[in-house]
């Protein structure tokens with residue numbers, strides 16, 4: 001082999017991100033001519049192969065809308081969404097179905113996410129059947145074992161299981177067909193605290209074993225800190241700050257992230273930071289403010305530029321933050 005060929009063969013080719021959203025928007029029309037809600041307003045987000053990215057933000061910031069779009073349950077109204085390198089925004093139904101094997105979802109309410117009329121073995125076998133994989137008792141038992149459930153659970157119905165057991169079944173169903181990305185929408189928030197830790201440990205083990213990437217939605221910063229190496233902070237349908245979780249929480253650049261972080265109980269107890277209390281209500285998504293969407297509640301607003309001009313994403317650490325305070329002084 002020539003030297004140049006050896007270099008070409010040996011050069012690592014970076015995997016494309018499993019998820020790359022750019023300028024992603026989703027608008028909902030309100031019934032009765034009541035205007036529209038801009039649930040997502042130009043989201044830029046990337047999830048690398050095998051990486052775990054947390055999505056945090058207040059209620060109504062658009063977390064579930066983004067999760068449902070990525071999982072193929074909802075279409076975006078604008079922008080680009082690439083999954084495993086393929087553009088999804090304008091993909092045909094056939095193409096979207098083909099990709100459903102690679103992207104699976106874990107839901108917040110584990111019991112409601114299972115069909116109450118189906119025994120567990122049918123629920124777990126369903127994605128295997130859909131994708132033409134062996135779906136017998138042995139495969140189901142193997143998946144149940146992988147999520148820490150005995151094989152007799154296969155014969156039971158959701159109402160015979162605890163919330164934690166239902167979530168284990170939901171996880172078995174999600175990993176069944178070997179996805180490359182799991183979208184987990186508040187997967188532990190409906191569970192007792194002791195069960196939360198068990199489910200988080202299970203997800204951590206599976207992630208290491210299977211190398212699956214996660215888009216992990218949680219309002220609990222402690223959970224995100226535990227599970228995710230990267231985090232994106234959503235406010236009114238926009239990513240305000242993103243970067244490595246440790247860096248973002250140790251030294252948040254955006255005033256909204258600073259407020260969120262200062263309100264997290266674990267952070268305050270451990271580091272005795274001063275709590276930043278945001279004044280005013282979050283703006284209504286039907287009527288987002290001009291300029292920086294955070295300016296109406298921002299404790300460090302610097303003036304008209306915040307009210308009038310939308311801040312560009314400024315590099316911060318290995319991510320970005322959208323705040324005029326970070327702009328280089330001209």
Ligand SMILES: Nc1ncnc2c1ncn2[C@@H]1O[C@H](COP(=O)(O)OP(=O)(O)OP(=O)(O)O)[C@@H](O)[C@H]1O
Pocket residue numbers: 028029030037038039057058059060061062063064065066285
């Ligand atoms: N089907 C819909 N029709 C109209 N508005 C919707 C619809 N789905 C979501 N919205 C609106 O879009 C905005 C974002 O909602 P979304 O559920 O994505 O937020 P979230 O951050 O997940 O909130 P939560 O933490 O409360 O679940 C909200 O204002 C919500 O009312």
